[in-house]
Amino acid sequence: MNHAEQVRHAGPSPLGESGYRTGLHWNTNSRARARAAEVIAEHRAEQTEVVRDAHLRFDWAAHAVRSPDLLRTVQDTIGGSVAVENTFLMIKWPGRDFPVPWHQDGTNPRMQLDPELSVAAWLAVTDATTVNGCLQVIPGSHAAGYLDHTREDSDAQRGKALGVQGMPDGPHERGVWLPLDAGQACLMDVRLIHRSDNNTTAGARVGLNIRYVAPGAVRSSSPHSPSLYPLTGSGW
Numbered sequence: 001m002n003h004a005e006q007v008r009h010a011g012p013s014p015l016g017e018s019g020y021r022t023g024l025h026w027n028t029n030s031r032a033r034a035r036a037a038e039v040i041a042e043h044r045a046e047q048t049e050v051v052r053d054a055h056l057r058f059d060w061a062a063h064a065v066r067s068p069d070l071l072r073t074v075q076d077t078i079g080g081s082v083a084v085e086n087t088f089l090m091i092k093w094p095g096r097d098f099p100v101p102w103h104q105d106g107t108n109p110r111m112q113l114d115p116e117l118s119v120a121a122w123l124a125v126t127d128a129t130t131v132n133g134c135l136q137v138i139p140g141s142h143a144a145g146y147l148d149h150t151r152e153d154s155d156a157q158r159g160k161a162l163g164v165q166g167m168p169d170g171p172h173e174r175g176v177w178l179p180l181d182a183g184q185a186c187l188m189d190v191r192l193i194h195r196s197d198n199n200t201t202a203g204a205r206v207g208l209n210i211r212y213v214a215p216g217a218v219r220s221s222s223p224h225s226p227s228l229y230p231l232t233g234s235g236w
């Protein structure tokens with residue numbers, strides 16, 4: 001997929017005017033915290049910030065992507081046939097400089113997701129607060145469609161998303177914080193502009209990022225299209 005083949009996809013969101021939904025649960029608070037403690041213990045020595053393919057590596061994450069409240073809402077949003085296109089854990093360690101710039105989950109130089117047929121989820125494994133790096137979103141920002149992003153650089157190798165061009169490095173006047181307790185989740189339109197800040201607390205913050213797709217959602221430049229992990233329905 002070269003630049004000319006990218007589609008802007010401006011327009012309304014299957015998640016309504018705001019382009020996101022909160023109030024979802026993927027686990028109980030205490031079980032989520034127990035999973036977070038395991039993740040933190042495993043990765044503390046290396047201070048790993050991004051753990052890819054969490055749903056293939058951890059049983060708890062494989063269960064999380066199918067958690068009933070979340071999956072039902074995903075199906076209501078993009079239809080009954082749902083697969084996981086991508087997951088990763090993001091760990092923000094105390095004292096590390098690791099802000100995630102304003103970005104959109106549904107586009108990168110290698111692929112683009114159809115926003116009618118895909119949705120992004122962010123699951124709080126620890127509590128996520130305004131001081132440890134919870135998400136900030138710009139409500140309604142999906143409506144302008146996919147925007148130009150900065151070029152890939154060393155940050156991308158580190159696992160960080162590419163930033164939307166022209167956005168500030170920090171908070172935005174229209175930005176809304178989305179603090180979540182461990183065990184809670186939110187869904188976002190894949191065009192919704194969002195970021196997360198540094199963790200300024202003494203404890204690690206852990207979040208599980210998921211991209212869900214329906215059949216036909218992925219446009220890819222790679223001869224090896226992403227391998228999907230079907231959860232429900234047919235057409236895969």
Ligand SMILES: O=C(O)CCC(=O)C(=O)O
Pocket residue numbers: 090100105133134135160161194195196207209
């Ligand atoms: O986990 C985070 O802090 C945000 C990650 C995120 O939005 C992303 O990398 O797509």
